[in-house]
Amino acid sequence: MGQLDGKTAVITGAANGIGLAAAELFVAEGARLLLIDLDEAALGDISGHLGPNVSYHVADVSQAESAGRYTRDAIERYGRIDIAILNAGIEGDVGPIGKVSLATFDRVMAVNLRGVWLGLSALMPAMKAGGGSIVITSSIGGLKGTPMLAPYGASKHAVIGLMKSAAVEGAPDRIRVNTVNPGPIDTRMIGAIEMGRNPSDPAAARRAGVTRIPLQRYGQPAEVAAMMLFLASDASSFCTGATYQVDGGSLSS
Numbered sequence: 001m002g003q004l005d006g007k008t009a010v011i012t013g014a015a016n017g018i019g020l021a022a023a024e025l026f027v028a029e030g031a032r033l034l035l036i037d038l039d040e041a042a043l044g045d046i047s048g049h050l051g052p053n054v055s056y057h058v059a060d061v062s063q064a065e066s067a068g069r070y071t072r073d074a075i076e077r078y079g080r081i082d083i084a085i086l087n088a089g090i091e092g093d094v095g096p097i098g099k100v101s102l103a104t105f106d107r108v109m110a111v112n113l114r115g116v117w118l119g120l121s122a123l124m125p126a127m128k129a130g131g132g133s134i135v136i137t138s139s140i141g142g143l144k145g146t147p148m149l150a151p152y153g154a155s156k157h158a159v160i161g162l163m164k165s166a167a168v169e170g171a172p173d174r175i176r177v178n179t180v181n182p183g184p185i186d187t188r189m190i191g192a193i194e195m196g197r198n199p200s201d202p203a204a205a206r207r208a209g210v211t212r213i214p215l216q217r218y219g220q221p222a223e224v225a226a227m228m229l230f231l232a233s234d235a236s237s238f239c240t241g242a243t244y245q246v247d248g249g250s251l252s253s
């Protein structure tokens with residue numbers, strides 16, 4: 001028996017990295033999924049590979065109409081939404097305050113913060129009837145400073161604020177809302193950040209990053225997906241309004 005048997009989930013940013021790992025784990029645990037991403041080709045491949053319980057919807061989560069559309073699509077396909085993983089995110093340009101452009105700030109906020117706000121605004125009314133679990137992907141950058149990535153860090157702090165308000169508002173309708181806060185995870189994003197920090201020697205940026213992690217390695221996307229599964233499933237039925245680190249001990253060092 002799967003931990004998500006009979007449940008329906010939407011996952012944003014599902015075509016790569018952490019969102020893809022969550023899709024793989026959730027379908028193996030019995031969920032029916034609607035995957036959302038900008039990357040249509042990858043979504044097509046993934047849904048073909050993951051089988052008949054997986055559909056996809058191409059959308060830019062920062063666009064005002066997107067969340068309403070993917071929410072309606074999920075309801076039309078499956079009848080209801082039990083779980084939402086609001087995970088789509090971008091890192092933006094790496095650089096010090098004063099050098100990073102306003103365009104970078106605006107785009108990072110549009111995807112990472114506005115995208116989550118739009119998702120909550122469409123999903124919470126739709127989940128009211130049956131309750132459920134919403135998991136937002138924040139970061140350890142939402143709990144401490146992120147030098148050279150200030151807009152990214154600000155966006156990841158801001159979604160924790162949204163999560164806390166949504167958790168209190170959602171509680172009477174049995175909608176739980178939490179954040180997952182990963183440390184460095186081995187995906188495209190961390191590779192781009194390493195390149196931005198040290199363009200001539202990104203491997204040196206990686207070595208320096210790993211030495212700051214008590215477990216002395218980057219995490220794997222599946223290790224974040226495992227926390228998302230816990231928060232999505234009934235195993236976490238008394239958990240709402242909180243941050244859940246998956247960071248190899250980074251925040252404690």
Ligand SMILES: NC(=O)c1ccc[n+]([C@@H]2O[C@H](COP(=O)([O-])OP(=O)(O)OC[C@H]3O[C@@H](n4cnc5c(N)ncnc54)[C@H](O)[C@@H]3O)[C@@H](O)[C@H]2O)c1
Pocket residue numbers: 012013014015016017018019036037038039059060061062087088089090091111137138139140181182183184185186187188189190
């Ligand atoms: N990798 C890390 O070290 C790390 C650490 C902490 C938090 N996170 C967070 O985890 C989440 C997933 O990151 P990842 O590492 O898997 O990155 P990734 O780049 O591998 O995957 C991100 C996915 O989001 C999609 N996406 C980007 N902008 C979008 C938009 N506007 N609309 C729809 N989809 C969009 C991309 O196409 C991609 O498939 C992000 O929110 C990120 O900030 C990552």
